[in-house]
């Protein structure tokens with residue numbers, strides 16, 4: 001349909017390419033069949049009990065406006081990071097994607113360029129296109145999805161503003177060794193910011209995995225993106241935060257709306273930050289379930305990548321849509337990730353013990369039918 005270009009911004013039309021994964025409401029299964037949602041990298045043990053308590057406390061006061069700013073949250077974050085960074089280093093947001101959108105709106109104008117490395121999280125591209133920026137893809141390198149650091153450095157121009165890395169990466173589950181990031185940052189010109197998406201960091205255990213902290217403390221042009229949707233188990237509340245040097249973060253605050261804080265989300269997130277037991281229970285659940293899944297993948301001869309995160313990427317021998325359908329017959333929701341730049345691949349989130357039991361029972365049956 002033709003729309004009036006004076007009234008409608010063409011950049012906002014036709015670019016809404018990223019659709020989140022299906023919810024359980026999109027699925028109907030035969031009566032009595034258990035459904036396991038392994039499609040959105042959610043926490044397999046649920047939210048932090050401390051967060052639930054904090055929520056219960058806040059509910060009777062939902063008629064009252066929340067804090068005017070996120071300063072209480074920022075103080076909490078500063079303490080969480082051992083006061084290595086001050087309140088001006090932090091910014092709270094209504095989810096990880098909300099922060100990604102703020103960053104795009106703040107730093108991208110028409111004609112600017114961003115660099116991504118597919119397979120990558122879809123919204124990086126979507127938000128850039130909405131700003132009229134050009135997206136340059138320097139794909140991760142086969143066979144193990146390593147970052148093409150020289151390839152990235154080679155395509156930086158005067159128009160480049162943002163480079164995105166995701167560590168550990170979604171949807172591959174792979175990570176970027178610290179040396180590669182050191183090298184990349186060492187060679188970045190001043191007009192470029194590295195967006196360092198570390199929302200899955202709790203699950204990484206590689207020795208040379210690094211957070212964005214050392215780069216931020218060294219005053220580099222780096223903004224870290226974090227979320228409460230994954231390890232903290234608060235996906236439904238839409239909370240996230242970022243950190244970077246104060247010059248960048250204070251500029252980003254210009255995008256914040258008045259009373260942008262959702263008080264329920266903020267109190268729950270602050271409580272979840274303190275709940276170290278919940279995080280370690282989450283991480284050990286994910287690690288132990290991954291160790292049950294790998295042998296099954298080996299046994300059936302699946303093509304897959306070992307993961308530093310709470311999901312595993314596989315490449316089934318049939319189309320991703322077919323595999324999604326076949327797994328659903330066993331009550332398992334999985335996520336085709338062609339729209340993350342990984343055609344033919346499917347991401348399977350790590351669930352709880354019952355979900356894994358169901359998964360490792362279903363996979364050999366599903367794969368047997370492909371022989």
Ligand SMILES: Cc1ncc(COP(=O)(O)O)c(C=O)c1O
Pocket residue numbers: 041095096097098121166169170197199226227228229235238239240
């Ligand atoms: C790599 C990556 N970054 C950011 C996000 C956004 O997290 P949120 O759910 O808080 O918007 C996600 C969510 O899936 C993600 O996978």
